[in-house]
Amino acid sequence: MKVLIHLAVLFFSIPVFAANEVKDDPAYQYQPNSYCGACHQEQLRDYSQSMMGKTPHDKVFQQFYLGLNAKGEKDGMGYKGFHPDEPGDCANCHTPDVVLNEGHEVDLTEAIDKGSQGISCDFCHTVADVRVIRDPDTGRYTTDINHVVTRARGDTKRGPYDDAVSPAHKTVMSPIHLKSEFCAMCHLNQEHLLSISTYADWKAAYDKGAVTQQCQECHMPTGGKDRPVAIGGKVRKAETIRRHLFHGGHSKDMLDKAATLKLEAGKKDGVLVVDASVTNSGAGHTLPGGATLRNIILVVDAQDAAGNHLQHLGGKQEKLPPLAGVGNTERDFAGHPGKMFARPFVTKTGMVPAGGFNADHELFxxxxxxxxxxxxxxxxxxxxxxxxKVTARLIYRWTYKPMADKKGWDLEDIEMTRQSVEVD
Ligand code: HEC
Ligand code: HEC
Ligand code: HEC
Ligand code: HEC
Ligand code: HEC
Known part of the structure; x- marks a missing residue:
């Protein structure tokens, strides 16, 4: 028995010892991106154009927190409209530095006032570990950033190389930086619903073998010439350098490779029958991605030789829902033949679309x-x-048009792909 206890102590002391190697200095102040970027110029240039590099100063994000429209007028549509007296968890992933320093939820305006650097170079490169915590009984995740991240603030920068030498800081090879779990720190949000499910959707597909890449392989692409990754650094092989682009739904280059559309049309029993197949051929998670506002619209149109629209005979299930846009512009597709790919949320009182913070259930x-x-x-x-002539288009929208209309947000329709077929 004694031997067993000793063995247990030995066994458990190994990981504890490894964890002790990670030193976190609470007095350490994160450096601004401009400091790191003075030597890592390509990384700074790439990162500065990304949505992650812009948050928390992204206006859409701030307005959805504060409950303001694009003109800055209160419209109640946003976190503060529903919870005026609570800080909310919105700063957690959008300004992780201040939230982790305080150890609890922080009001977003306060976090910005406290000098948050947003999701910064120094924040990411001083993370030592990320845990994905899931209750096996309920299937629910714990996603509060204060519980999932182990930091190692200080002079050592963690990255992909085991042979990096820098005059400005120490370096250490960090396995977690090469894995999707690193991104799960923020790309997973358990509220009443799993309102951001990107990591979980990726994991399910990865475990099945449908996807073989980590997030980094698609969102931090390699390429270009062999080059140094810092001023004064040695020339490294291009395939070991990951660009900090983090392109996603806001980028045509990513949307172009995400989906394939196949269209077939023929005459049957005196009517025109159109079959459309949409394949998620390029994304590592669901299409659209795991955040509730994103939506993709298939719009189907049939015309005679003179260009007149043929009358649609299908019922409601063949028509686009109100979330595709209600009104008289050519971008308002509600009622038009087509299909919406999305996961919209509904509040307890039936409001659509809801945010994760006030969602009660899924509409579909x-x-x-x-x-x-x-x-x-x-x-x-x-x-x-x-x-x-039958034409089908696949259109990506980062939010639902009725919401963008109410908010006064500038919503672009990005055409992912288009197919046409002729029937004699
Ligand atoms: C969201 C987290 C995140 C942020 C922000 C970030 N990085 Fe990285 N960085 C990574 C990850 C992950 C890798 C390793 C990817 C791999 O090799 O699979 C990496 C790799 C690197 C490397 C190795 C060379 C390369 O490009 O692959 C350097 C140097 C680097 N980052 C510097 C920076 C600098 C400077 C900034 C700010 C301008 C920055 N990083 C911002 C996550 C981040
Ligand atoms: C667990 C981390 C996390 C928390 C907590 C969080 N967000 Fe986010 N937020 C994200 C991620 C990740 C994205 C990108 C999602 C995507 O594109 O799939 C995002 C995107 C957004 C966007 C879209 C921005 C755009 O320009 O398209 C808005 C708006 C937003 N968040 C608002 C909020 C609000 C309001 C809260 C608080 C109620 C909040 N977020 C809490 C991680 C988080
Ligand atoms: C004075 C120039 C300089 C500054 C400032 C600087 N670095 Fe570096 N960094 C380097 C050099 C040189 C290397 C080594 C490059 C190599 O070996 O290819 C390096 C390597 C790295 C690596 C790779 C580590 C690894 O083991 O994979 C990361 C990550 C990194 N730096 C992040 C940062 C961050 C974050 C900051 C800001 C807090 C920063 N650097 C500031 C010059 C600098
Ligand atoms: C500290 C939190 C955090 C971490 C870590 C993080 N993300 Fe993000 N990510 C966000 C937030 C927040 C947004 C949304 C920003 C906005 O639109 O305001 C986002 C947006 C994105 C987008 C969408 C860009 C677009 O144009 O729509 C991509 C792609 C992305 N992240 C990929 C990654 C990958 C890959 C990793 C891991 C290497 C990662 N992220 C790690 C918080 C994070
Ligand atoms: C096989 C390549 C691939 C992998 C692996 C992958 N993605 Fe993506 N991702 C894409 C493509 C393509 C898009 C554009 C289509 C879309 O928006 O869904 C995208 C879009 C996104 C977006 C924007 C979502 C939207 O609909 O606006 C985010 C955020 C994102 N990815 C994060 C991640 C994270 C986090 C991981 C890992 C857990 C990951 N991705 C793994 C290819 C990939």
């Missing part, structure tokens, strides 16, 4: 998992004579 979930295909069918009247 039509997001497409990696390498899977969604099939849909549409019916139209046949013209008396002549050829028919």
């Amino acid at each position: 979930n039509t997001r497409i998992p990696p390498r899977e295909t969604d099939h849909s069918t549409f019916h139209f009247t046949l013209p008396e004579k002549g050829a028919i």
